[in-house]
Amino acid sequence: MKSKIADSWVEDGRRSRPIPDPAVIEFIDKKITSQYLYSETVLPNFINEYFKWIQSSRLNTLHGLEKFNQLDFMHARISIFA
Numbered sequence: 001m002k003s004k005i006a007d008s009w010v011e012d013g014r015r016s017r018p019i020p021d022p023a024v025i026e027f028i029d030k031k032i033t034s035q036y037l038y039s040e041t042v043l044p045n046f047i048n049e050y051f052k053w054i055q056s057s058r059l060n061t062l063h064g065l066e067k068f069n070q071l072d073f074m075h076a077r078i079s080i081f082a
Contacts, residue, residue, distance in 0.1 A: 047071045 028037065036042055051071055054062065 043073060047073050 048071065051065075055065070
């Protein structure tokens with residue numbers, strides 16, 4: 001299966017489009033099956049499992065997480081320039 005950048009980014013309030021990176025597209029085509037790439041449940045499952053993992057830490061204790069009413073995901077890219 002070859003990945004295509006969807007023309008439906010306007011849905012759900014998404015109005016920006018990714019910059020196509022040939023290396024990323026090649027990686028997706030070779031390593032990620034469409035079962036996971038297009039599944040509606042992958043992100044919610046990841047968020048819930050990640051939250052459980054954070055809470056299960058024996059090295060750190062986080063207080064006040066129950067005060068938040070929503071779990072969400074944010075992709076962060078860190079660039080270091082020398």
